[in-house]
Amino acid sequence: MASVLAASGPSDWRPLDPRDTLYLELASGRVVIELAPHFAPHHIQNVRTLAHDGYFDGTAIVRVQDNFVAQWSDPNGSRPLRGAAHALAAEFMVASQDVPFVPLPDPDTYAPVVGFSDDFPAARDPKTGRAWLVHCYGMVGVGRGDDVDSGNGTELYAVIGHAPRQLDRNVTLIGRVVQGMELLAALPRGTGALGYYAKPEQRVPVKSMRVAADMPASERLQLEALRTDTQTFTDLIEARRNRRDEWYKVPAGRIDVCNVPLPVRVHPAAGG
Amino acid sequence: MASVLAASGPSDWRPLDPRDTLYLELASGRVVIELAPHFAPHHIQNVRTLAHDGYFDGTAIVRVQDNFVAQWSDPNGSRPLRGAAHALAAEFMVASQDVPFVPLPDPDTYAPVVGFSDDFPAARDPKTGRAWLVHCYGMVGVGRGDDVDSGNGTELYAVIGHAPRQLDRNVTLIGRVVQGMELLAALPRGTGALGYYAKPEQRVPVKSMRVAADMPASERLQLEALRTDTQTFTDLIEARRNRRDEWYKVPAGRIDVCNVPLPVRVHPAAGG
Numbered sequence: 001m002a003s004v005l006a007a008s009g010p011s012d013w014r015p016l017d018p019r020d021t022l023y024l025e026l027a028s029g030r031v032v033i034e035l036a037p038h039f040a041p042h043h044i045q046n047v048r049t050l051a052h053d054g055y056f057d058g059t060a061i062v063r064v065q066d067n068f069v070a071q072w073s074d075p076n077g078s079r080p081l082r083g084a085a086h087a088l089a090a091e092f093m094v095a096s097q098d099v100p101f102v103p104l105p106d107p108d109t110y111a112p113v114v115g116f117s118d119d120f121p122a123a124r125d126p127k128t129g130r131a132w133l134v135h136c137y138g139m140v141g142v143g144r145g146d147d148v149d150s151g152n153g154t155e156l157y158a159v160i161g162h163a164p165r166q167l168d169r170n171v172t173l174i175g176r177v178v179q180g181m182e183l184l185a186a187l188p189r190g191t192g193a194l195g196y197y198a199k200p201e202q203r204v205p206v207k208s209m210r211v212a213a214d215m216p217a218s219e220r221l222q223l224e225a226l227r228t229d230t231q232t233f234t235d236l237i238e239a240r241r242n243r244r245d246e247w248y249k250v251p252a253g254r255i256d257v258c259n260v261p262l263p264v265r266v267h268p269a270a271g272g
Numbered sequence: 273m274a275s276v277l278a279a280s281g282p283s284d285w286r287p288l289d290p291r292d293t294l295y296l297e298l299a300s301g302r303v304v305i306e307l308a309p310h311f312a313p314h315h316i317q318n319v320r321t322l323a324h325d326g327y328f329d330g331t332a333i334v335r336v337q338d339n340f341v342a343q344w345s346d347p348n349g350s351r352p353l354r355g356a357a358h359a360l361a362a363e364f365m366v367a368s369q370d371v372p373f374v375p376l377p378d379p380d381t382y383a384p385v386v387g388f389s390d391d392f393p394a395a396r397d398p399k400t401g402r403a404w405l406v407h408c409y410g411m412v413g414v415g416r417g418d419d420v421d422s423g424n425g426t427e428l429y430a431v432i433g434h435a436p437r438q439l440d441r442n443v444t445l446i447g448r449v450v451q452g453m454e455l456l457a458a459l460p461r462g463t464g465a466l467g468y469y470a471k472p473e474q475r476v477p478v479k480s481m482r483v484a485a486d487m488p489a490s491e492r493l494q495l496e497a498l499r500t501d502t503q504t505f506t507d508l509i510e511a512r513r514n515r516r517d518e519w520y521k522v523p524a525g526r527i528d529v530c531n532v533p534l535p536v537r538v539h540p541a542a543g544g
């Protein structure tokens with residue numbers, strides 16, 4: 001993989017759009033989330049509005065369930081939403097024709113076809129003509145109640161364990177963590193039901209969550225993602241399907257969509 | 273799932289054999305590992321010998337790589353092995369006919385057939401007549417060098433992220449964590465290459481690792497595992513393939529072998 005990336009050219013990389021980038025600030029550091037506006041435009045606009053308004057500042061990570069999710073929200077559920085919507089129609093799937101798609105050649109347990117769309121892990125069903133993002137490690141979604149239209153983005157979660165693909169098409173995914181994932185994954189697990197922290201003092205404070213575009217340019221990270229519609233990415237998948245490292249003796253010959261690395265780096269000119 | 277387990281009878285459960293149970297003791301608590309002697313008898317016997325001899329006492333967790341593994345060993349690699357072997361022939365696969373197998377009905381990306389063997393997640397290939405354990409979350413394996421026969425059990429790892437199935441058939445798995453997984457998964461990630469802790473003081477001390485059979489009976493946990501060759505387990509899989517909770521709107525209709533829960537409980541008569 002290192003050699004494939006070393007051979008990449010500048011055009012293989014896509015700068016993250018500051019409007020589609022969230023900075024979740026914890027005492028331990030910054031978690032960077034890239035948003036997927038083609039898949040959940042209304043939820044994402046609501047999250048942008050909430051973040052712009054400072055809604056998340058002083059909220060907390062309230063739930064960390066082992067091998068499942070870390071979730072943050074207003075513990076008291078009492079903050080005003082002001083310009084943001086209280087509930088949004090589900091954005092579980094889109095029309096396949098409306099989004100790009102780079103298919104993987106290998107079979108998947110859950111979906112007829114899996115691959116990448118806008119450089120996010122995704123699936124589609126040729127029979128229904130629908131496409132959707134899939135719940136790989138690091139994906140970020142919108143908590144909701146039993147009503148499919150009950151989510152609004154005030155309660156967000158990131159996957160911290162084996163891909164809970166049973167959630168696919170049941171919940172609105174808005175993006176994925178592209179940096180700082182270890183800050184969420186290494187949090188102490190909650191001991192209450194569903195991994196909620198049993199005591200308020202166990203909650204992990206969220207200093208703020210901001211859209212990068214709302215921050216001064218000097219405070220933004222210059223990140224870029226490897227484009228999945230490139231020969232470099234095709235080469236990377238092949239290098240991962242058939243590992244040539246000396247250590248591997250039986251190449252898998254296949255790869256799970258959630259095992260494909262989606263590299264993000266600091267723009268070389270930005271210095272590290 | 274709760275209702276399926278509530279309807280289970282005593283014969284659905286199998287007590288863990290103390291000879292096949294390891295207690296990894298950390299300052300944060302006990303991690304319990306169940307061994308799979310049908311799959312790696314020689315590695316497991318070596319680990320039993322090492323544990324009996326106190327080899328692991330005072331070693332450390334030296335590597336925690338996000339979305340991959342937590343690994344423990346003698347940081348200095350200088351402890352005497354005494355009666356234990358220095359290197360063992362690989363135990364990556366066994367003959368299918370030598371082990372039981374409860375197949376899952378759903379397709380898998382990596383193997384022709386997946387399911388459960390001795391209540392561990394496993395795979396088999398009818399063409400080759402081989403069966404092997406698979407790298408789900410919580411599975412425990414034996415670190416090795418580039419030589420397939422270079423592992424001896426002094427260096428062990430547990431999977432703490434999305435199943436790295438590319439490791440299947442490339443490394444000897446000896447069992448899985450059945451309790452205390454969150455103590456490994458929530459450890460701070462190492463910042464060195466491959467997730468090794470960069471500084472010795474960051475290592476997480478291993479107080480001891482013992483075979484339960486070597487402990488006084490009063491210090492053993494009375495754990496039992498749900499048998500996978502029972503109607504109760506079949507019902508549990510079905511309840512998970514097609515979630516009937518009010519929250520789920522689109523049942524997956526399928527399940528990944530690594531998403532199937534393998535319940536372990538304290539024996540009801542043991543209180544606890």
